[in-house]
Amino acid sequence: KVQESLSLDKRHKFWETQPVGQFKDIGDSSLTEGPIELPTPLSEVKQEPYNLPDHYEWVTCDINSEQMCEEVYNLLAHNYVEDDENMFRFKYSKEFLRWALQPPGYFRSWHIGVRVKSTKKMVAFITGIPARIRVRDEVVHMAEINFLCVHKKLRTKRLAPVMIKEVTRRVHLENMWQAAYTAGVILPTPIATCQYWHRSLNPKKLIDVGFSRLGARMTMSRTIKLYKLPESTITPGFRKMEIHDVPAVTRLIRTYLSRFAVAPDFDENDVEHWLLPKEDVIDSFLVESPETHEVTDFCSFYTLPSSILGHPSYSLLKAAYSFYNVSTVTPLLQLMNDALIVAKQKDYDVFNALDVMQNESFLRELKFGPGDGKLHYYLYNYRMRHALKPSELGLVLL
Ligand code: NHW
Structure with missing residues (x-):
């Protein structure tokens, strides 16, 4: 409870700019259920990737390539989600990643890595996959976003918002405008x-x-x-x-x-x-x-x-x-x-x-x-x- 009320007060410099339910709107019954922003014409979607800090570059991952898959696997095995006491860390297998990222109609462009330009070391990752999610009576074509990961040495440098904006852009380019995701942290605003x-x-x-x-x-x-x-x-x-x-x-x-x-x-x-x-x-x-x-x-x-x-x-x-x-x-x-x-x-x-x-x-x-x-x-x-x-x-x- 204490943690939850603290986090409701917290400012979210990035999430406050995004079309998501905001904490200030909780309980506002004048707001209706459904999309927050309307789709824009595809020609108005930004055509070039977002800028990364110097020395880093985007890479679209081919998860079928054994070498790529191994790089992603290693990044996650060493840098992905841990429990609060840092005793355990998720270790998704390569076969699991291939399964999780290649459902019917998947887009390779939604499997996004970040490398160090000089060494080609992979230091960040985020993915989307397409899914039809029914919300009450409506089936919505969405992206499911998962495997957001920034190398431990690059944390708290605001790389995550760039990763999220880039995956959003690539989802928009496929004419999809909604997404579903889960996280252990409280962000604006959980649906459950x-x-x-x-x-x-x-x-x-x-x-x-x-x-x-x-x-x-x-x-x-x-x-x-x-x-x-x-x-x-x-x-x-x-x-x-x-x-x-x-x-x-x-x-x-x-x-x-x-x-x-x-x-x-x-x-x-x-x-x-x-x-x-x-x-x-x-x-x-x-x-x-x-x-x-x-x-x-x-x-x-x-x-x-x-x-x-x-x-x-x-x-x-x-x-x-x-x-x-x-x-x-x-x-x-x-x-x-x-x-x-x-x-x-x-x-x-x-x-x-x-x-x-x-x-x-x-x-x-x-x-x-x-x-x-x-x-x-x-x-x-x-x-x-x-x-x-x-x-x-x-x-x-x-
Ligand atoms: S949840 C698992 C997330 N991954 C991990 O926990 C792995 C270990 N941690 C890390 O790698 C399943 C880093 O700590 C990460 C944050 C990368 C998490 N979701 O770069 P900064 C998923 O993959 C916000 C969303 O300095 P960092 C779901 C944070 O609130 N946002 O932080 C992913 C702050 O924003 P604020 C998260 O620690 C869903 C900002 O990032 C977040 O170096 C993604 C700070 O950035 C999280 N789990 O890197 C959203 N964790 O506004 C998809 C932190 O509060 C949205 N942040 O200042 C939909 C997109 C598609 C739309 C399509 C129409």
Whole structure:
């Protein structure tokens, strides 16, 4: 609370100039929902890139090139998001980055790096991908912005606003005028504030590395017993999703996501890209009724390990992140318990989930504990009249 009210008072020299909901407008009921600024003719969009400080240059990344992908991977592995105590840092894999950045209709020009001119060292990165996001009754063609990163040695020099303006310009050039993004920091103005929950799968390692602590009046052996899971899944007809399931899964997920205020508008191509299993990137399972062979339920999680910083015996935390889950026949609680069981079989240390969609209905019962960080969701150039509850959000960004 203290942190939140402080940050509402803070000046945002950059964000105050941008078409986003401003803190001063919170609660102003004269403002309507929808775009803040109208599109300008494409001929009026700035044709040249923004100026970078001397000695730096823009590079459009070809993430299919092994060398480029490696450079991006290394920048992020050493400089991307850390927890508040600097104990862990996200370590997106190269395969994951290729998947995350190349959905149907992606634009290579939206994968933007900054290099030092003389050495060609990559020192900053930002990306966009196209997405159709439904906001209430309206499907909006947006960019999802992610992987904003400035090398640790170049921080607080106002490079981030230049990166953001440049990606905005390149999105405008494709005639798109809205964006969605998430961040751990508070900016003007979240459309929703969510929380991560964590389900221990390997409690001993999590405690050893300082990810979690032994509960009050708990011993290690009682803790291990508390988090023990069955060896194999329980739901009859629970199996890995396959390519021929794409039409059925698309129908299931479209119907399900229609109940949320903000959610992606997935078609079969999107489902094939985002939900078909890819080893160590995305896992998806469904329930095919043994009698009718109908697909009735679906669950998925993506793989995002974190480096463990400065620990003598462990260097990698293997984490699964809940993605999209749909239950129509199998209770969501049972479906997610099966997801935990497969994640354990696959040797993940922890299973993470946000309190979005209907996740609150299983988090406590399946022994997830609340994390300390918050995740704020934002829209660019689209005003929401009120903040949404996490359960009104049907969107998960990577
Ligand atoms: S959130 C992950 C962001 N990345 C990290 O946290 C990695 C570690 N940190 C860094 O690399 C997922 C740096 O600290 C970064 C800031 C680069 C974060 N979003 O250069 P300065 C995403 O990738 C504002 C937006 O001096 P820095 C989503 C800050 O409020 N703005 O800072 C990305 C201040 O502005 P203000 C952020 O520490 C969404 C200004 O940057 C931000 O050296 C991007 C300071 O710049 C953040 N996470 O570099 C927006 N963090 O007004 C997309 C700080 O307050 C918008 N700032 O003075 C849509 C665009 C497309 C529109 C299309 C129509």
